[in-house]
Amino acid sequence: MPFLKLTPLQSRFAATFAATLFLFAFYYIISTNSGSFAYALDEVDQLIMQQTGADAGVGVSNEHPVGAEWNNEIEDEIENENKEGYDGYTLKRAVTAPTALGNNQYKLLNIELGETQYWVFPKDSVLGAHTSATNELPANITDTNSTDTALSADEVNRYELRKRSSTVYISLTTCLKPSLNTSNADAAQDTQLPPLTIYISTSENNTNPGPGQDSSLQTEYTTEQGYMSATIDNADSAIYIGVSAPNTTLFTGIYNYEVAASIDAYFHSIDNDTNLYFVDSDVNAALLITNNLTQSSPDSQNYQEWMNITPPYTIFANNINNTGIAGLERSYCALSQLAQIRQGNNAVNRSMTSRGMGNKPKEQFYITYLNSSSTYYGILGLGRNSTASENGVVGGGGKIFTAMNFTTKTDNNCALLYNLDFCSEVAYAVPSNPDISNAALAQLYDSYAQSYYQSFDYSLSLIQCNTSSVNSYSLAVGCSDCASAYKQWLCAVSIPRCYDWSSNYSYLMPRDAGQPFLNGTRLPADDPLVLSPVTNQSRNPMIDSKINPGPYKEILPCYDLCSELVRTCPSALSFKCPTGKWLNDSYGHRAANGDITCSYLGAAYYLNDAFRLLSPGIDLALIISGLWMVFWVGF
Ligand SMILES: *[C@@H]1O[C@H](CO)[C@@H](O)[C@H](O)[C@H]1NC(C)=O
Ligand SMILES: *[C@@H]1O[C@H](CO)[C@@H](O)[C@H](O)[C@H]1NC(C)=O
Ligand SMILES: *[C@@H]1O[C@H](CO)[C@@H](O)[C@H](O)[C@H]1NC(C)=O
Ligand SMILES: *[C@@H]1O[C@H](CO)[C@@H](O)[C@H](O)[C@H]1NC(C)=O
Ligand SMILES: *[C@@H]1O[C@H](CO)[C@@H](O)[C@H](O)[C@H]1NC(C)=O
Ligand SMILES: *[C@@H]1O[C@H](CO)[C@@H](O)[C@H](O)[C@H]1NC(C)=O
Ligand SMILES: *[C@@H]1O[C@H](CO)[C@@H](O)[C@H](O)[C@H]1NC(C)=O
Ligand SMILES: *[C@@H]1O[C@H](CO)[C@@H](O)[C@H](O)[C@H]1NC(C)=O
Ligand SMILES: *[C@@H]1O[C@H](CO)[C@@H](O)[C@H](O)[C@H]1NC(C)=O
Ligand SMILES: *[C@@H]1O[C@H](CO)[C@@H](O)[C@H](O)[C@H]1NC(C)=O
Ligand SMILES: *[C@@H]1O[C@H](CO)[C@@H](O)[C@H](O)[C@H]1NC(C)=O
Ligand SMILES: *[C@@H]1O[C@H](CO)[C@@H](O)[C@H](O)[C@H]1NC(C)=O
Numbered sequence: 001m002p003f004l005k006l007t008p009l010q011s012r013f014a015a016t017f018a019a020t021l022f023l024f025a026f027y028y029i030i031s032t033n034s035g036s037f038a039y040a041l042d043e044v045d046q047l048i049m050q051q052t053g054a055d056a057g058v059g060v061s062n063e064h065p066v067g068a069e070w071n072n073e074i075e076d077e078i079e080n081e082n083k084e085g086y087d088g089y090t091l092k093r094a095v096t097a098p099t100a101l102g103n104n105q106y107k108l109l110n111i112e113l114g115e116t117q118y119w120v121f122p123k124d125s126v127l128g129a130h131t132s133a134t135n136e137l138p139a140n141i142t143d144t145n146s147t148d149t150a151l152s153a154d155e156v157n158r159y160e161l162r163k164r165s166s167t168v169y170i171s172l173t174t175c176l177k178p179s180l181n182t183s184n185a186d187a188a189q190d191t192q193l194p195p196l197t198i199y200i201s202t203s204e205n206n207t208n209p210g211p212g213q214d215s216s217l218q219t220e221y222t223t224e225q226g227y228m229s230a231t232i233d234n235a236d237s238a239i240y241i242g243v244s245a246p247n248t249t250l251f252t253g254i255y256n257y258e259v260a261a262s263i264d265a266y267f268h269s270i271d272n273d274t275n276l277y278f279v280d281s282d283v284n285a286a287l288l289i290t291n292n293l294t295q296s297s298p299d300s301q302n303y304q305e306w307m308n309i310t311p312p313y314t315i316f317a318n319n320i321n322n323t324g325i326a327g328l329e330r331s332y333c334a335l336s337q338l339a340q341i342r343q344g345n346n347a348v349n350r351s352m353t354s355r356g357m358g359n360k361p362k363e364q365f366y367i368t369y370l371n372s373s374s375t376y377y378g379i380l381g382l383g384r385n386s387t388a389s390e391n392g393v394v395g396g397g398g399k400i401f402t403a404m405n406f407t408t409k410t411d412n413n414c415a416l417l418y419n420l421d422f423c424s425e426v427a428y429a430v431p432s433n434p435d436i437s438n439a440a441l442a443q444l445y446d447s448y449a450q451s452y453y454q455s456f457d458y459s460l461s462l463i464q465c466n467t468s469s470v471n472s473y474s475l476a477v478g479c480s481d482c483a484s485a486y487k488q489w490l491c492a493v494s495i496p497r498c499y500d501w502s503s504n505y506s507y508l509m510p511r512d513a514g515q516p517f518l519n520g521t522r523l524p525a526d527d528p529l530v531l532s533p534v535t536n537q538s539r540n541p542m543i544d545s546k547i548n549p550g551p552y553k554e555i556l557p558c559y560d561l562c563s564e565l566v567r568t569c570p571s572a573l574s575f576k577c578p579t580g581k582w583l584n585d586s587y588g589h590r591a592a593n594g595d596i597t598c599s600y601l602g603a604a605y606y607l608n609d610a611f612r613l614l615s616p617g618i619d620l621a622l623i624i625s626g627l628w629m630v631f632w633v634g635f
Contacts, residue, residue: 104131105391106260111245116210119241121261126235134394138305141296168235170261171268174226175333178253187250193327195222199242210242226331268397270330276380277604278406280428282416283372292360306361311350315365316379317341332398356602373410377403413549414498417442422450423491425601429498431549448542449494463570482569489561494540497555497599507597508553510535517550534585556588558598
């Protein structure tokens with residue numbers, strides 16, 4: 001094995017490995033003061049165990065980690081120098097033989113504060129054969145009409161060009177960081193982690209680039225948020241890399257990093273987009289989605305490939321007040337062992353979905369074990385699914401996207417539902433009661449909406465829908481448009497979107513003020529919210545009779561759901577949207593900035609595409625006929 005020089009992690013981690021090895025199972029540490037925090041054997045842990053052998057954790061001491069062949073080498077050289085070359089005045093610098101890196105083969109190593117380590121990407125590799133192994137995903141089709149999954153001519157050209165050039169891509173990610181030196185009065189909780197510094201030399205005269213070397217013979221880089229990358233164009237000889245940990249007394253312990261060089265592409269990469277959208281949360285769970293992964297149409301092979309794929313993306317989440325990942329937000333290896341919420345600790349349920357605007361394939365993440373009223377960073381990762389199999393794969397170190405943030409709810413009477421059978425586009429928090437399981441709650445709401453849809457379907461069938469367009473009610477829209485608009489509207493109004501009672505956003509409508517809170521107290525009987533029929537009950541009476549959530553606030557359905565219904569359905573159905581005060585009690589309006597100020601199906605926060613305002617000129621007369629919907633349109 002070419003991994004002999006690797007040192008294991010600090011002994012606290014080694015102890016973890018030993019325990020996991022013996023238990024041969026996942027385990028959790030639930031910390032009560034910092035909330036639920038799951039910790040488990042994960043990808044990186046496994047990786048390190050493989051590379052250090054099954055005896056990791058045995059014979060590890062703090063001073064001399066096992067596998068310190070590296071240190072021995074340095075000591076040997078210093079010894080030799082003392083015997084032969086030391087002239088008593090000028091201390092000739094020992095030249096350390098750098099460790100070789102293979103194409104797309106990362107190496108993992110511990111580094112002490114103040115230490116510098118040397119690597120070389122040899123000339124053979126610089127001028128060597130390209131690697132073809134990649135973790136390919138189905139194509140990202142941007143044109144809805146295209147069903148072709150082959151590489152475009154442009155992509156082929158770029159690929160050919162890349163093969164002929166000798167550009168070398170070097171990347172490094174910091175996997176572990178030293179901890180704060182608590183005996184140093186200057187070290188505060190918010191002290192920034194000093195970065196690792198990387199020196200790169202292409203000169204045979206500087207095979208040990210590092211601090212204090214001739215700066216004309218090396219280029220200096222630093223890690224940012226745990227990530228560093230550099231390209232060397234037109235390389236035709238060996239490339240020397242020095243990795244240097246800062247001298248600081250503010251921190252204590254070691255860093256650990258992954259370094260890789262490639263002539264194909266960056267082994268580790270980052271992306272300036274977040275590629276991640278927040279859908280909704282409750283007190284301990286949140287739902288997030290990736291951007292559309294393709295725009296191809298549902299009947300294309302590409303669409304099916306995406307929908308049937310094993311979910312390729314992963315997510316990391318960390319409370320913004322927890323410094324565990326601070327300074328390492330762009331490092332895959334760090335996040336996959338330090339983030340509070342990550343794939344390895346069973347807090348993430350991933351799946352593919354086509355829910356949402358446009359109904360294009362995307363990946364969704366249902367994450368649990370969150371604390372209430374807390375803001376979390378959400379970070380998307382891609383392309384690093386298993387252990388050492390990633391070595392030798394182009395881009396095998398994975399990609400990390402930019403962090404976004406989301407917040408959990410405060411009150412325990414809103415529950416996040418998604419993946420309902422009938423109202424399949426519903427994915428948000430609904431009025432609930434902690435005594436009812438999410439599965440039972442989903443069943444209650446979904447079957448309720450479905451039963452109303454059946455009455456509507458019957459009414460619609462009485463209208464001439466299947467005759468020729470000349471006889472049917474409109475040339476522009478058909479009964480299927482009406483049915484779809486009705487379903488959208490029905491699901492949105494019968495399954496209200498719930499928000500914290502304690503929140504005071506102007507677009508929230510108080511509901512159920514007449515019911516007792518979950519803790520048994522009630523609002524005073526003369527409270528205006530209790531006196532008004534709009535605010536003392538729910539718009540859907542089933543909620544008050546079967547769920548009893550107590551007072552909650554509703555994000556009203558978007559008005560355009562109602563106007564779209566009126567626009568697309570035959571006038572014989574007599575749908576009308578309310579006006580005036582009735583309108584504002586029943587419907588909300590969309591915000592231009594992507595905030596969710598009204599409820600529509602498939603909503604996600606801060607989608608950049610601003611919504612299209614629906615055409616005006618719709619009959620807004622009050623009150624409705626159509627018996628099956630009387631009670632919702634009002635309030
Ligand atoms: C840290 O200090 C030591 C001793 O002064 C020096 O040899 C070493 O090069 C320094 N390391 C860095 C990264 O500056
Ligand atoms: C897709 O095809 C339709 C019909 O052929 C055409 O009207 C439309 O403009 C095309 N869309 C794009 C994005 O090319
Ligand atoms: C290395 O140094 C020698 C002597 O200073 C010089 O002649 C040679 O050109 C240098 N080589 C490189 C690659 O810079
Ligand atoms: C921690 O800080 C103290 C006080 O400044 C210093 O004496 C000690 O060397 C520091 N420890 C490390 C590991 O830097
Ligand atoms: C990401 O942003 C940084 C700074 O804003 C910029 O230097 C870098 O080129 C960007 N990377 C990409 C891939 O756009
Ligand atoms: C797909 O490609 C488009 C255009 O290049 C890009 O804007 C979008 O971010 C890509 N989507 C994904 C999920 O990579
Ligand atoms: C988290 O940090 C924010 C801002 O610093 C603060 O307002 C909030 O109270 C903190 N939350 C917790 C749970 O510590
Ligand atoms: C993930 O979610 C799906 C759909 O809700 C559910 O069927 C599955 O059991 C969940 N898996 C885990 C591991 O929780
Ligand atoms: C996905 O594409 C649709 C159009 O097909 C667009 O409306 C939507 O904003 C895109 N993004 C997401 C995350 O849904
Ligand atoms: C990792 O990806 C490869 C290729 O995409 C796949 O064959 C393998 O099953 C994946 N491993 C895991 C653990 O998902
Ligand atoms: C959360 O994200 C929003 C929008 O990107 C940003 O304005 C806000 O500053 C972020 N909050 C924190 C605490 O990072
Ligand atoms: C009961 O809960 C409500 C809403 O959360 C709160 O305003 C009220 O103070 C609580 N009453 C008691 C006695 O805890």
